[in-house]
Amino acid sequence: MTNKFDNKVVVVTGGTSGIGLATTKAFAAEGASVFITGRRQEALDAAVKQIGGRVTGVRGDMSRLADIDRLYDAIQQKHSQIDVVFANAGGGEMAPLGTITEEHYQSIFDTNVKGVLFTVQKALPLLKDGASVILTGSTTSISGTPAFSVYSATKAAVRNFARNWILDLKDRRIRVNAISPGVTDTAGLDELFGGGEQAQGTKDYLASLIPAGRVGQPEETAKAVLFLASDEASFVNGVELFVDGGQAQI
Ligand SMILES: NC(=O)c1ccc[n+]([C@@H]2O[C@H](COP(=O)([O-])OP(=O)(O)OC[C@H]3O[C@@H](n4cnc5c(N)ncnc54)[C@H](OP(=O)(O)O)[C@@H]3O)[C@@H](O)[C@H]2O)c1
Numbered sequence: 001m002t003n004k005f006d007n008k009v010v011v012v013t014g015g016t017s018g019i020g021l022a023t024t025k026a027f028a029a030e031g032a033s034v035f036i037t038g039r040r041q042e043a044l045d046a047a048v049k050q051i052g053g054r055v056t057g058v059r060g061d062m063s064r065l066a067d068i069d070r071l072y073d074a075i076q077q078k079h080s081q082i083d084v085v086f087a088n089a090g091g092g093e094m095a096p097l098g099t100i101t102e103e104h105y106q107s108i109f110d111t112n113v114k115g116v117l118f119t120v121q122k123a124l125p126l127l128k129d130g131a132s133v134i135l136t137g138s139t140t141s142i143s144g145t146p147a148f149s150v151y152s153a154t155k156a157a158v159r160n161f162a163r164n165w166i167l168d169l170k171d172r173r174i175r176v177n178a179i180s181p182g183v184t185d186t187a188g189l190d191e192l193f194g195g196g197e198q199a200q201g202t203k204d205y206l207a208s209l210i211p212a213g214r215v216g217q218p219e220e221t222a223k224a225v226l227f228l229a230s231d232e233a234s235f236v237n238g239v240e241l242f243v244d245g246g247q248a249q250i
Helices: 018-029 041-051 065-078 102-121 149-168 187-192 196-209 218-229
Strands: 009-012 033-038 055-059 082-087 127-136 175-181 240-243
Touching (some): 009 018, 009 065, 018 033, 018 041, 018 082, 018 187, 018 218, 033 041, 033 065, 055 065, 065 102, 082 102, 082 218, 102 127, 127 149, 127 218, 149 175, 175 218, 187 196, 218 240
Parallel strands (some): 009 033, 009 082, 033 055, 082 127, 127 175, 175 240
């Protein structure tokens, strides 16, 4: 521990599980005050208890603008500025073209695209000049997966937000980068793959396709997020950083 994020205020949406939880732990271990969100109060309470330190849970659905407002109101009551926003809340479901419903489209786009957009836009009044914004993309932003087109399209949109927002935020020296995990062992992934042995079988198969020979751990993505959030990445702007064992490069 180096206390690299001492006195920094960090927002992690979707901080109760998987990549968001691992990243919250890593920021908290480096001294940051972290505000996390999630829709389930129980999961939020459990995460706050597990991490300890300066972690505050604010229940909210990031696809709802009023909930995002509540998040920033809660932060403003304690802090005058935000140093880092990790817009990470997201998820998806499988549906091949031909079976896609309006509800499928709306639920995934609302969380993954609308949620990310307004999480960042509504942070702007509190964001410090020179702050770092990190958006969670996915290797699916640049590749095809059967039955996963809607989710993949949201992640391509997220990746392009980063390209454009570095121009909109240029005068404030706010850096915006996308982090794109490959197959990463989380509760969300297990649920997507049907849980239990079925999920394990799918993960084992996918691991055999990854140059690193295994799936990733959420802590590995967390380390890359902390790099992008830190001064060590002071000239890294608008990139998509893949944390995927090489999968997106082959
Ligand atoms: N795992 C992978 O293989 C993988 C690969 C590439 C990209 N990703 C991306 O990484 C991010 C995190 O995924 P994960 O695998 O860590 O998933 P996870 O274990 O399911 O965690 C998702 C987190 O986001 C929260 N969340 C979901 N929808 C939300 C919403 N509308 N509003 C607020 N919070 C919400 C969840 O809490 P609640 O359910 O309580 O709301 C939870 O805290 C997602 O954006 C995902 O698309 C994951």
